[in-house]
Amino acid sequence: QVQLVESGGGLVQAGDSLRLSCTASGRTFSSYTMGWFRQTPGKEREFVVAINWNSGRTYYADSVEGRFTISKDNAKNTMYLQMNSLKPEDTAVYYCALRSFGVARTVSNYPYWGQGTQVTVSS
Numbered sequence: 001q002v003q004l005v006e007s008g009g010g011l012v013q014a015g016d017s018l019r020l021s022c023t024a025s026g027r028t029f030s031s032y033t034m035g036w037f038r039q040t041p042g043k044e045r046e047f048v049v050a051i052n053w054n055s056g057r058t059y060y061a062d063s064v065e066g067r068f069t070i071s072k073d074n075a076k077n078t079m080y081l082q083m084n085s086l087k088p089e090d091t092a093v094y095y096c097a098l099r100s101f102g103v104a105r106t107v108s109n110y111p112y113w114g115q116g117t118q119v120t121v122s123s
Contacts, residue, residue: 002026002112004096009117012086016121020081022096022114029100034079036070037107038092038119045095047105051079059103064090086121093118 008020022034035050049060049070058070069082079096094117097110104110 002098004098004112004114006094006096006114006117008081009094009119011120011122014086014088014121014123016086017082017084018086018119019083020094020096020117020119021078022080023076023078024098025077031102032098032100033103034072034096034098035103035110036079036081037095037097037110038090039095039116040092045107047107048094049081050103050105052103057103059105061105083119086119088121088123091119091121 003025004022006020006022012018031054033050033052036048037045038048039045047061048064049068051058051070051072067085071080096114098112099110
């Protein structure tokens, strides 16, 4: 099994920055992808960004491209999401996810999930 633990959420004002972290432990894979999704009440969970752990290639949703940056620390098995120029519409619960092999943008392709961390951006 894989355990994912997120941290770093909070309440910020529009224009502020925030950094989320997600640390993975447990089962390992020779090739895998980690990603961030977010969800607001009454809406489906949506893709934000993903990184292939082996190649380092990154994939962003259009809504966050240029404002959010994903990165990783191999030694710590930790993924980061640097969120700049935050907007009220970025308010959501942010989930870390992991899948073996390549990048995917759909929820159903990720079998492993963290518990989520709340990000609230006030206007």
